[in-house]
Amino acid sequence: MTKDLSIQWKRDDYVSISGTIDEHANFDALLSRRTDILYIDLKDINRINSSGVRKWVNAIEKLEDVELHYINCACPVVDQLSMVPEFIGKKCSVESFDAEYVCETCNNTQIFTLVVGYDIEPGLKSYLDGPEKFCQKCKNKLEFNHNPDSYLFFLSKLSKKRKK
C-alpha cells in the first residue's frame, strides 16, 4: 500500500511527514519555512524507495543551517538511516525511532518507540541486541525483530553527548 506524501506543520518548529517517499516526493512544503531548530516527525512514513532517498538527501542539504531533530522514525526510515549515511544531515540528530519486537510465546508483534539516550545509548561501536522489552499480552521477554547489527547501525554514528 502506498500513500501520498503529506507534510503538515504542527508548530513553527515541528513538522510531521507521512506517507511514501518516492520519485514523486515534493518537499517544497518542508522547505517553505525557516527556523533555527526543526523537529521532523517521521512516524507515519510507510515506504521509502531509492529515488525517494535521493530526494530526501537533496531536501535536507537545503536545510543545512537548521538544527534538525528526527523523531519517531518509522521502521522504513530507520532502514535508510542505517544504510544511507547522508540520510542524516550534518546538523541532525535522531531523537527516537520505532523497532518491532515479536513474542515467541504468543506470536504477538509490537512496535516500540525507543528514545535515544534513554532506551538505548548512542555512539556504541556495535549493537548486539535491542533494549529489553516485554510482551503486553503474556509478559514474556520479547525478541528484537530486526538484525540489530544493521538496523541499529546509525546509532554508532550519533554522538554520545546528549544536549538537553
Ligand SMILES: [Zn+2]
Ligand atoms: Zn506474548
